[in-house]
Amino acid sequence: MDITPTLMTQLEKQHVRFETIHHDSSISSLNTAHRAQIPASQLVKPVVLHDAQGYVMALVPSTRYVYISKLNDLMHRNLVLATEDELVGLFNDCETGAIPPIGQAYGMQTVIDCELECCNEIYIEAGNHEDVVHMSGNAFHKLMTDCAYEDIAIH
Numbered sequence: 001m002d003i004t005p006t007l008m009t010q011l012e013k014q015h016v017r018f019e020t021i022h023h024d025s026s027i028s029s030l031n032t033a034h035r036a037q038i039p040a041s042q043l044v045k046p047v048v049l050h051d052a053q054g055y056v057m058a059l060v061p062s063t064r065y066v067y068i069s070k071l072n073d074l075m076h077r078n079l080v081l082a083t084e085d086e087l088v089g090l091f092n093d094c095e096t097g098a099i100p101p102i103g104q105a106y107g108m109q110t111v112i113d114c115e116l117e118c119c120n121e122i123y124i125e126a127g128n129h130e131d132v133v134h135m136s137g138n139a140f141h142k143l144m145t146d147c148a149y150e151d152i153a154i155h
Contacts, residue, residue: 021123033123048103056111091106100125
């Protein structure tokens with residue numbers, strides 16, 4: 001599988017320059033960083049949450065976790081983690097567990113951890129377990145137009 005159609009559409013629409021890095025199959029974000037030989041702090045990990053108002057995608061470095069209670073306070077919501085079954089339905093052009101961090105392309109509000117704002121290089125899942133997309137930090141910010149940057153991650 002190559003880059004998912006949804007991600008490719010966003011990259012082309014925003015005229016984002018990128019390269020694809022192929023790696024051995026991986027099972028987690030940190031494993032992906034190791035296998036692709038990229039800095040784990042620059043690999044964006046999407047976490048999908050929901051409540052009665054809908055879905056939200058929180059983006060954090062793969063070395064960190066979403067501080068859900070802080071995100072709830074910031075958004076005045078009661079978000080909980082989405083289930084694997086929900087994710088399969090929401091991201092039907094992706095392999096299970098290999099979600100590209102482009103929530104807005106899937107109709108989700110997206111919040112990005114402030115730590116990612118400082119990265120000169122960014123890596124994201126391509127929608128499968130064997131490829132990542134590499135782009136400049138500026139290109140990533142262009143792709144994430146209209147997304148909020150907040151301090152939402154913990155170690």
